[in-house]
Amino acid sequence: MANNKQIIFSKGERETLHKVLAARRDMRHFVSGSSVSADVMDRLFAAAHLAPSVGLMQPWRFIQVQNDQVRKDIAMLVDEEIKATANEIGLRKSEFLKLKLEGVRTCAQLVAVVLAPDDGTILGRRTLPRETALCSAACAIENMWLAARAENIGLGWVSLFDPKKLGALLHCPKEALPIALLCIGPVHEFYEKPMLVQEGWRDEKPLAGMLFEDRWPIEGEVQ
């Protein structure tokens, strides 16, 4: 990279960034039997590792799942959690069960993101220690998500698993916390809108109702 002080982004580059932001989707349908080159994976991990982190803690750890049996075991944990979620979801259970919520078996690359055991960083973390570490790891995942879209490959964040069971399966230390399974790989096409919107599960809400001035609004003040 050129000297950061000398980098001035052009309008076209700014538009490209916004194009990537808008085109990013959470993907669950992958081209089975496809692959992602080591070069591309290196760029995705490098993007993740550029993320900001509280007190420069860099609490993210990535476990690339290469073993078929490990992937199968992970897929079963996800199935288990989907069933448990369905049983708690109430009236919309059958609708929920029709949703595609993961691509663990078909994605080209499966990566578990694990929050490392707390290294005792205090700077920026005195009041929200767990949350700030978690936010830092989430920043790394978002970087990866955007970098994947720029490579024209899909990434899906799966959080449907029991972290204790996944941690045990991946031999994580007991103070570590698996926070995400990332399904990565070529897709036939990117969803036009969030898949939950396309499937009629939920509507997106506009920014206008989330942007306040000076204080939290009183009820009815914001549409």
Ligand SMILES: Cc1cc2nc3c(=O)[nH]c(=O)nc-3n(C[C@H](O)[C@H](O)[C@H](O)COP(=O)(O)O)c2cc1C
């Ligand atoms: C923390 C987090 C956990 C998520 N877990 C899941 C998941 O387990 N399964 C799934 O299908 N999507 C999951 N998603 C994706 C969201 O459903 C998706 O981001 C949202 O519907 C908006 O769609 P978009 O990402 O395509 O804009 C998760 C997203 C985040 C940020």
